[in-house]
Amino acid sequence: MxxxxxxxxxxxxxxxxxxxxxxxxxxxxxxxxxxxxxxxxxxxxxxxxxxxxxxxxxxxxxxxxxxxxxxxxxxxxxxxxxxxxxxxxxxxxxxxxxxxxxxxxxxxxxxxxxxxxxxxxxxxxxxxxxxxxxxxxxxxxxxxxxxxxxxxxxxxxxxxxxxxFDFSEPHKINLEKFMLSNFHFNIPIEKFAQLTGRSLSGYKRDFQKIFNMPPRKWLQDKRLNEAWHLIERKNKKPSAIYLDLGFETLSHFSNAFKKKFGKAPTVG
CATH class of the missing domain: 2.60.120.810 (Jelly Rolls)
Structure with a gap:
């Protein structure tokens, strides 16, 4: 089974x-x-x-x-x-x-x-x-x-x-607060839109107004900045954090990190 x-x-x-x-x-x-x-x-x-x-x-x-x-x-x-x-x-x-x-x-x-x-x-x-x-x-x-x-x-x-028995549709919630709390979850943009009570087009429009960039770019930057903090300030190993930050593979995370910061993600 x-x-x-x-x-x-x-x-x-x-x-x-x-x-x-x-x-x-x-x-x-x-x-x-x-x-x-x-x-x-x-x-x-x-x-x-x-x-x-x-x-x-x-x-x-x-x-x-x-x-x-x-x-x-x-x-x-x-x-x-x-x-x-x-x-x-x-x-x-x-x-x-x-x-x-x-x-x-x-x-x-x-x-x-x-x-x-x-x-x-x-x-x-x-x-x-x-x-x-x-x-x-x-x-x-x-x-x-x-x-x-x-x-x-x-x-x-x-x-x-x-x-x-509350069958009401999800109301529009505070998008900025929600994203700052949940950016590390690796889910489609469409699901983020649904969970914040918005259509996909409404989500993208509100997101641009709040963060001044598209959702996918913001998510990538936010996750990589958090990774830099955990590695450089908290001495966390890349292999211990990449999944928790929404990256599917260690190689994908390492390549994205190197492209943004100019060096491979290593402790110390």
Whole structure:
């Protein structure tokens, strides 16, 4: 079985590992539930740093960028079950249950859910399907499981209806602040535009006004300037930072660094 495996296509996923892995530029387009079955996961965003261990459940807000670090536990295993709360399904639940957001959600974008017996039991009921690659789970059963999970979340924390049932489009956010916090993520310009609540043309236009240069050139310069600071002032090795700064390969990073600063990136 490949990892991650789709248990219900596009909705329920099962991930397992036997060695630590760091994933860059994770983009959550939908609200997402994560059950940590074994091992440990660290979620890092511009606003939060959250560590969850076996038995804990994390709710991640849509329209975010972040980094995941996955570490196996003492048993040597890392397992998670991930449920993507697709907007179409959430709208269906809202109609069926006559639920709607009462006001704009203003709390933390990512939060650990209360570890009560109902939520624990719910995820325990999903684990066998996940470990068998979903062979026994029909689409109907899978969707029922997602609906059950949403209802149990609301039973535990009723105020999360404002989190779950806000179907408004992402509003225009402070582009300068967002880019300064997230420049190191290696994602397409189109995705940056979406996450800041803009069309691609609107994003490029606003970006030019704020930074006085096109997005791709600014991103390259910003990442290289940060690399120079880390290497020259913090004695960081190029091999330890290039991925974290949005470069896909060490050779690409080294060539870009040399072209900008006239020398290869070396410590000391």
């Amino acid at each position: 490949e990892s991650p495996a789709e248990i219900l296509p596009g909705v329920i996923f099962y991930s397992y590992l036997s060695s630590q892995r760091k994933e860059k530029a994770c983009v959550w387009n939908q609200h997402t539930l994560v059950l940590q079955v074994s091992g440990q996961m660290i979620l890092e965003t511009a606003e939060q740093n959250i560590n969850i261990s076996a038995g804990e459940v994390l709710l991640i807000h849509k329209n975010q960028l972040g980094t995941l670090t996955k570490t196996p536990g003492s048993s040597g295993h890392y397992e998670t079950i991930v449920i993507s709360l697709q907007e179409d399904l959430m709208r269906q639940i809202a109609l069926e249950e006559k639920m709607e957001a009462q006001r704009k959600y203003t709390g933390l974008p990512n939060l650990c859910l209360p570890n009560n017996a109902f939520i624990t039991g719910y995820f325990q009921s999903v684990i066998p399907y996940a470990r068998s690659a979903g062979h026994e789970m029909t689409n109907e059963m899978g969707l029922l499981k997602v609906k059950e999970g949403v209802k149990l979340i609301l039973l535990a924390v009723p105020t999360l209806r404002n989190f779950l």
